[in-house]
Amino acid sequence: MSRALGDDAARRQINQMAEFIKLEARQKAEEIRVKTDHECETLKQLTVAKRKAQLRDQYKRLQAKAKSQLRKDESKVLNDERIRRLRHQDGLLTDLSRDARSKMERFVAAGGEPYADLLPALAGQAIAQIAGREKVAADVELRVRGCDVDLLGDGGAKDAQGRSKLRSKLRSAVKAAMVEALRREAETSARARAEAEADTPEAGAAAAAKAGEAAVADAELPEAVWVKADTRLEADGGRVGGGVIVSASAGRIVVDNSLHARLALVTHELQHVLRAALFPASEAAEE
Incomplete structure (x- = not known):
């Protein structure tokens, strides 16, 4: 009887020990599960945070690239539009220059007293x-169209009196232009010096007037003026072209005062003025 009880007690103890071991195992398993879940959650959060950072960086790069491309596209559109507008304006200025050239050629072709x-x-x-630029040479050569030689030379007059009038007219025009040019140059220089020294516009004006009078008094004219025909001034059979080419000092100094050269010079120098007058909105936008 006591032996049987001893076996039951041993069996109970064994069962208790087994239950204790199972409990310990379940607790240990729970600890491992909790720890594993925590580590997994932590790793997941780190992975998600890292991926989010990567995505944010990628988004910023793509956004910056898109903005840069947008700016490039906008700039290209603006440049293309500006080029198109400038080409259109250049076309209008070319038409204006062509119209001025046509009117000039009609004026030359008409001839008469104005020309x-x-x-x-x-x-x-x-x-x-x-x-x-330097002292006027003794001889000055005027080159004109063949049909204009008679207008400046002796051939346009039938007698000595007529030839004298032609030369007098030429010399008067030459002197008038020389005097005006020398006066302007002397007045400009004198005014600048006087204003710099005296710092008063009145002193500059007085000095300019005095210098202008002195320049007029010292003006010299060439002793002889020769008139020759020049095919470079002729076009379309000599009906258009016109003006003069002046040379001095054995051809070392040449001034092209032909009408075509003057028109080209005026067109170039006044291009900005013409653009401002014809396209004020465009000029204001560029400034």
Whole structure:
């Protein structure tokens, strides 16, 4: 009987020990599960945070790239539009220049007294430019169209009195242009010096007037003026072209005062003025 009880007690103890071991195992398993879940959650959060950071960086790069491309596209569109507008404006200016050239050619082709009066003035301006650089040579050569030789030379007069009038007219125009050019140059220089020294506009104006009078008094004219034909001034059979080419000092100094050269010079120098007058909105936008 006691032996049987001893076996039951042993069996109970064994069962208790087994239950204790199972409990310990379950607790240990729970601890491992909790720890594993925590580590897994931590790793997952780190992975998610890292991936989010990567995605944010990638988004920023793509956004910056998209903005850069957008700016490039906008700039290209603006440049293309600006080029198109400038080409259109250039076309209008070209048409304007072509129209001015056509009117000039009609004026030359018409001839008559207005053109005959213009030639000596053009010659005078050119000689004045030469005089502004160095002392006027004894001989000055005027090259004109073949059909204009008679307007400036002796061939246009039938008698001595007529030839004298032609030369007098030419010399008067030359002197007038030279005097005006020398006066302007002397007045400008004197005004600048006087204002710098005295710092008063009145002193500058007085000095400019005095210098202008002195320049007029010292103005010299060439002793002889020769007129020759030049095919470079002829176009379309000599009906258009016109003006004069003046040379001095054995051809070392040449001033092209032909009408085509003057038109090209005016068109170039006044291009900004013409653009501002014709396209004020475009000029204001560029500034």
